[in-house]
Amino acid sequence: MCNALDIIRFVMHVLSCTFCHARFVMHVLSCTLCFALLFVSSNAQIPCLPRYGSVYSSATIPKEYPLDLSMPAEVIAGHKALDNILKTATLDDLTALEQVRTPVGNTVRALMKYNLILTDYDPFVLHRIAGMHRSYMIRPLDIKLAILERVRRDSSTSNFIRALIGSEYIAIIKIDSIYKLTDTSAAMARTATIAHFTVVDSLLGKVYPSSLVFDARQESVEWALHGDGDALFSTDQTIREASLIMPLPGQYLIFLRFMMLRSTITTTYFSLAPNV
């Protein structure tokens, strides 16, 4: 015979099991959703990546970049030229541009020039302009990647030029703090080296995120490699640290580039990574 206490225990056990089961199902669904969001979805918040402080978000610019008469003339000219290219060029055009085997000509040089001018004025802008706007066939980022691939194939272009064109920021910085972080619960990017820094002198890129963090995430780098095939990244931490940062007493010269995590209709997510 069951007494009242047994019945209560039984009900509690059933409820507990149901709750555990529900939690398990929710956990599985959550993980599944995370992976789905990472690799498939295009409209959700940036999923799964730990909050290391180096993931920045900014409103996506849905249409043509709004020009301001206070901008330097060369920046306005660059944006107008960019707008025309985005409306008329296709990915096939960029692929054809990449595969030309002759030395870099005037067209590519013009692209390099205005890419540098616009990046120096505001590195964020080129990455916030949406590619899904109906009058744009490509994204500014596609143009930048095509330029980089084109100069990579051109042996007459020095590594120095490639570093200039491929970077969003070149700066002398002062490290405020640095620490290593392990997050074994993270689906990706479980280990990280985080450096908070202050910009002492900016050589390229005049607009910065409000809180600057340099984040060397081993696994996020691998994700970038697999995600977009960008071979500029090295997963070798030793090589990266040795080749990217020049130490001074408390200061460093550093080359950084945006790593676009994802872009939605309303929001674009970035991180900062070393430009190798």
Next chain:
Amino acid sequence: MYRISSDGTISDETNYFGLGTSPALTDVKNAIESRMAEIKSWPY
């Protein structure tokens, strides 16, 4: 590519910046700025 020794000395083995194998940071900075200015002034 350039490398850094433990004492902070820059060793640019491949003459990455075109400034020799042991450039000073000031020279590297000047080289970056002058190269950027050169590209921005290209007549295209």
